[in-house]
Amino acid sequence: MKIALLGYGKMGKIIERVAIERGHSICFKANSKTKALHFEDADVAIDFSIPSTAVLNIKSAINANVPVISGTTGWLEHYTNITAHCNANNGAFLYASNFSLGVNIFFEVNRVLASLIAKYPDYHLGIEEIHHTQKLDAPSGTAISLANDIIKTSDYKNWTLDSPNSDEIKIDAKRIEDVPGTHIISYNSEVDSVEIKHTAHNREGFALGAVIAAEWIADKKGVFSMKDVLNIG
The missing domain is CATH 3.30.360.10 (Dihydrodipicolinate Reductase; domain 2)
Structure with a gap:
């Protein structure tokens, strides 16, 4: 699976390592200074960016018909708008406040x-x-x-x-x-x-959960949560 990584801070770097360990590759990396997002080769996008860029990152992935999961917090006043955009464009989106x-x-x-x-x-x-x-x-x-x-x-x-x-x-x-x-x-x-x-105890659990969620959503359409990924409740 080829992953577009939206956010390349501490969490992004750990996600990259965990993804590669699980046999995936990173086809694109963006940080807060990145001017253009590229999803041409991506099977899925993982967003661990910052609140001011998360909405654009998520919508851009949906517009490119790339399933996207997000662990960025601090932007949830736009959550309803994002889910409506996802459904209107037959996309796939999963948000979790915590992937552990x-x-x-x-x-x-x-x-x-x-x-x-x-x-x-x-x-x-x-x-x-x-x-x-x-x-x-x-x-x-x-x-x-x-x-x-x-x-x-x-x-x-x-x-x-x-x-x-x-x-x-x-x-x-x-x-x-x-x-x-x-x-x-x-x-x-x-x-x-x-x-x-x-x-x-560390950030490894967050990263592993995010990669597992990305693996799970890659062939799906709709709006999901970690309860769906883990079949909880």
């Missing part, structure tokens, strides 16, 4: 825990996420996904980085040097606490 297998299992555990604990209002929810200082957006896309899944099965209406109202989930976003990613969901009451946690 462990995180996607963690997402499912979070959904189950949220639905179980929703009946007990004495428990007060908090989300904490910790990432490296080079991460441009806060909170992380993973933390937003976790919060949105909780909102679907609870009385919470929104999430916030500020002091929360009673119907808001407080997300505490921290930036610490060389932390690949940690996410903690905690429910605290006067009598006890319930907590689940995912800690990434």
Whole structure:
């Protein structure tokens, strides 16, 4: 499989290595200074760029009839527009806030825990996420996904980085040097606490998941998620 790599920072370089180890090749590499995108030889595109270029990257791949997956966060106000563009052009698109297998299992555990604990209002929810200082957006896309899944099965209406109202989930976003990613969901009451946690030890899991997703989507049409790739839920 020939891959167009849209974004060639730390993650892009790890994805390149993992893809080659799995027998694929990189036919095109773009960074923030690249003026023109080329998909002529690509079977699939992987976007790990920056929020300001992600939308153009994704639409350009769809316009070139190349399936595209994206792990870039911080642009999701355009997600509905992107999915509509994909469907209108009979394209293939997959977005994930996190491609790690462990995180996607963690997402499912979070959904189950949220639905179980929703009946007990004495428990007060908090989300904490910790990432490296080079991460441009806060909170992380993973933390937003976790919060949105909780909102679907609870009385919470929104999430916030500020002091929360009673119907808001407080997300505490921290930036610490060389932390690949940690996410903690905690429910605290006067009598006890319930907590689940995912800690990434390096970026290899993100890269492997992205390449597996690219392998999976290469011959498909539609809008997908990692739940489809991993057959979760």
